[in-house]
Amino acid sequence: MEAVDYLAEERRKAEFDVEEMKIVWAGSRHAYEISDRVSRLVASDPVFRKDNRTMLSRKDLFKDTLRKAAHAWKRIIELRLSEEEAKTLRFYVDQPAYTDLHWGMFIPAIKGQGTEEQQQKWLPMAYKMQIIGCYAQTELGHGSNVQGLETTAKFDPQTDEFVIHSPTLTSSKWWPGGLGKVSTHAVVYARLIIDGQDHGVHGFIVQLRSLDDHSPLPGITVGDVGMKFGSGAYNSMDNGVLRFDHVRIPRNQMLMRVSQVTREGKYMQSDVPRQLVYGTMVYVRQTIVSDASRALSRAVCIATRYSAVRRQFGSQNGGPETQVINYKTQQSRLFPLLASAYAFKFVGEWLKWLYADVTQRLEANDFSTLPEAHACTAGLKSVTTSATADAIEECRKLCGGHGYLSSSGLPELFAVYIPACTYEGDNIVLLLQVARFLMKTVSQLGSGKNPVGTTAYMGRVEHLTQCNCEVQRAEDWLKPSVILEAFEARAARMSVACAKSLSKFSNPEEGFAELSADLVEAAVAHCQLIIVSKFIEKLQQDIPGKGVKRQLETLCNIYALYLLHKHLGDFISTGSISPKQGALANEQLRLLYSQVRPSVIALVDAFNYTDHYLGSILGCYDGNVYQKLYDEAWKDPLNETVVPDGYHEYIRPILKQHIRNARL
Template sequence: MTFNNNVPTKFPKLQPRGPPGELFLANERAKGTFDVNGLSRFIYGEKWLQKMGRVLEIMETEPAFDKTNRYYQSRKDKIASSLRKDKRIIEVAQEQNWDETDVQIANFLYDQSTPFTLHYNMFIPTLKNQTTDEQKKLFLERALKHEIIGCYAQTELGHGSNVQGLETTATYIPETNEFELHSPTLTSAKWWIGGLGKAANHAIVMARLITNGKDYGPHPFCVQIRSLKDHHPLPGITVGDVGPKFGFNSVDNGFIMFDHYRIPHIAFLAKYSKVKAGTGEYIKPPNAKLSYGTMVYVRANIVLGSQYALAKATTIAIRYSAIRQQFVDTANPRKWNNKVIETPVLDYTMQQYRLLPAVAAAYACFFTGREMMRLYNLNQEAMQKGNFSLLADLHASSSGLKSLTTTMAIDAIEDCRRACGGHGYSMFSGLGQFYQDYLPNVTWEGDNYILTQQTARYLLKTFRNVVAGKAEQSEYNHTVRYLTQFMENPKSKCPATTSTDFLNPELILSAFGFRAAFSIAKVAEQIDRDGRSWNSMLVEISRISKAHCQFIIVRNFIVTLQNDEQLSKPENRSMLRVLRLLASLFALHIMEKELSEFLVSGYLTPEQCALLKQQVIELLEEVRPEVVSLVDAFALPDYYLHSALGRYDGKVYEAMTEMAEREPLNHTLVVDGYEECIKPFVVKRQRSIEENQQQQLQHAKF
């Protein structure tokens, strides 16, 4: 008899114990009091949703975009499939006449960074924002056609957030009108550069500009690093992949070192700064902060992206919590077919306390992300006219908000994973790899703790200007406004006498503004009057950045609900009511977590803290019936979620077993290591048993 080992393991065709998941979700959706599709249209716009629908149809049917094997792949397989995806996206975009938004939606739905991601997210935006017209033709036009593939090489082995400490040099050679790139130390190796390891043939290299013997600090250069004929590294370049990471293993993060590598004068990105050909004379930019525009753009997009991270995590956790049953609530037993059934975990207050504020945070980040992009565009227009008045506040806010929102998102992803219990530990939940791949957001584009210092420096400078009467009032500068209000009444107290008083938007905004201003004033006092060093104050410095940015997010949420014309329409009254509940829950939940600061500031009393906590629980009760509809309104298709637990149809257990069947280990009945590692022990034991039986038989005969 021949044994066939290549037989996959299959589950028997059984149904899960009832009630079915789809029945639970249908019941939850029936509780919602607002138009889910209407809220989706408010979030994304009808045009974007239609585009997503058309793009989704193609993504679900194209083999190169198939996610079926994502959770089973090796790193080598991840890179290979990612490159196939990148290639096919370009081809489909041409075949379907996709515009830039269509391509963005396709990459969003695929939901996995790839070797070309930095080409789109950093290389092209930098070329758009920092090149001359001549350089646009030479580099940007070719990049847009994918004739060259680029990355953004800033971080080094020895320096990340401290950009001014970068070691790579670019020395101008007047005799040949070239720059010489050089890596003088091991720590000057560019490191962590997405797309550099294997895919990119060009890189934006941040290097210290040295001309006429003077060091002008880091400047950007567009550098060819590999041959366009055979993709081999060019002479003078050492380049490769940094190896496996905690996550993000579908991207070829790389390293590069330069050995007196010559590049032409045109490689220096010269929209703002310039080096005169022949003389090497350095011409500084008209405003030293012009380069902040790119950083603000990238960080604003990261803030906007935190919304999707929160939306994905909460959609999975909320839907699963509505289906997963654990224990019987004897005080309020559930019944189905006249039988008592276990209680969905979403009915437990503790589960609501863990998850519902995260749903509110997703909506809060949506409003702030949208406002950040509006202010970015407003600032770009102003700077073109020579007006830089908005830049400092926008740059400081984008830094702090990037830090705050990505921290909120990564914490929420892990909280949602834990809220899914044991199944949350499975990759099939859609949360494990997601957590790993999102995690770099708290480090790249500025470490989250370092960024808070940038925000704090601005806040302290603004406070000093307010005290000195030098601060300029602006409709966009809310920092000056809440600092001025604090200085006018530094002994302000919260007027709340009942728990419902905390639902007053004006009270909430006053509380957040006062707490931030009080904290800023105390830090300024300790540094300016008491002589405390910056380093000794870093913990408090981080706190004032957080307080300021929490004020911004809360304000954006509340003010948008007050002023948005679309929400004021009669047909959207139910939607507005639910969003106001979310805004209150988001704000009061933060206040509860940060109670010590509101108490220390003197704005709240211990008695008011108890009222605030009571109101948070009451808000959970009000939001609970709406929450499945609220995550449905994120309009995240199953293809995007790629989660057994977060399926729209609720077929959680069917999906878990189907995905387990696809596990490569289950495609053979006997594991490969059986003969070498298991059988010898089993055979030895079996032989021992047989020998013992023989001895017993022999003994019985006598």
């Protein structure tokens, strides 16, 4: 059969150079080249097939995951892939596995919290995967409140060991990925107890399983926590439960970079400041923001392509119906998500820079930017993951009924993505941290301590609480300076309003608790400002390629004006803009949708996703949706027989009116 590109016409309409945009999306030509090559490599390897994943039983799915992880590792070694290439390969395998935690949490924890000596001992083994590790912090009864963990690590001076113990049911470790069935080791967080004194929560390297036969070591009870959301999805991961019954480890397996316990049982702080651990958090959360743009762009790619294929209503004189992507409602739901994907991409890139900057400063003993960087990454993690989770489901709805089929890829994408709103900090708890930082920033205004980084605009609070938005015509909303000021004014005014309300409480903690819902909204406003401003900053760079920058400008405006419309109440009630100006923004937004419309297929092509990675019939590159949907249906196990198993026992007796006597 000849290959037809059902979206060829759409591709011809693009008003910019797609190949150049691919490089912008990837971040650099180098990154593009790796991503392109490795994604094809994965797509063409039969071991990495995933199209039947949602039909596998838990056990088969898990075994399939072990196989893929092993095969990936084999390929990485055989092809001598660089660290970056290896990471890219794991990413495109697109199946959560214990390796994510080994590379993403276990190793970084040792790097961040282990002494030089500890790093030299453990990291080489970990890099070679002679040991496999996970990150065991959360317990059945304690997640967000890490300081409330119950697991204990008692120092035994007689043997120079720590005794790790789970004193209660609720102290069972619960959730760590890779723990349930695979990890041989874990970084375990436990309360350090010396001579009856509680020194708070610390990390310990604990071996869990025998390296000979994989059986759990004495005193260790370990297993999988059971099925999670959806089919396929995160069920490939062995999130685990773990109980310790007085498990002994040598003293030198406490991660001692920041604080130590001596042979004599003396607890000491090293000169390495505690804030160092924030560095790791900035790193991990930056990767989560990057992942948000990838998950979001994937969903958007599916919904956009399908919306161009799908036709409904509006046929004239027996001609074809209207592509649903031409409906303004469809555009107003979809295009802002496309714009968000780009926005999150660029803020993610900026976070990478921020992490590098923070690391450099830390090495020079400069901790001044750390609190701001910490708050900002916490907030961006929260805002981008929440938006992405919602957006994936919206993309599914944008596909109408067919979005509900597993073969659309969207159900599994949703199910596998949503825990990002919860792990590495519950999104609301994170926003409360941001709010706390904002209130501190406001309270210090005028004290000579100038707000830095993403809070620098607070330094202009007087102006921002008084300025008037100068928009008079719809097109005035296209000026970056106008958009920026509106977002700054809104964020600043919301923070200041919260601070004012807070000051009426005699007990500030009570006030904070009482006003916390408003504080969360102020934090969101602040984070959205960051994203908008980083998008605008990106556009101040040189961006080569015919029409590329132009498209990005349109997307930036769509993103900003969409947020403005969505949070119109904030903008107007703070007086940052007038109702009339809000209406003009909405008008401009409609024009922007028309403007971007011809290019949207090319804008999702620029993500350069293979059909393998997309994993969606609705999003397939060639748009040949219906034939593929039809063919796929017949593969369901239910279709192995025409008359279903159970007919004789459970259907026929009904039809034949024998149900009373049927044995069911």
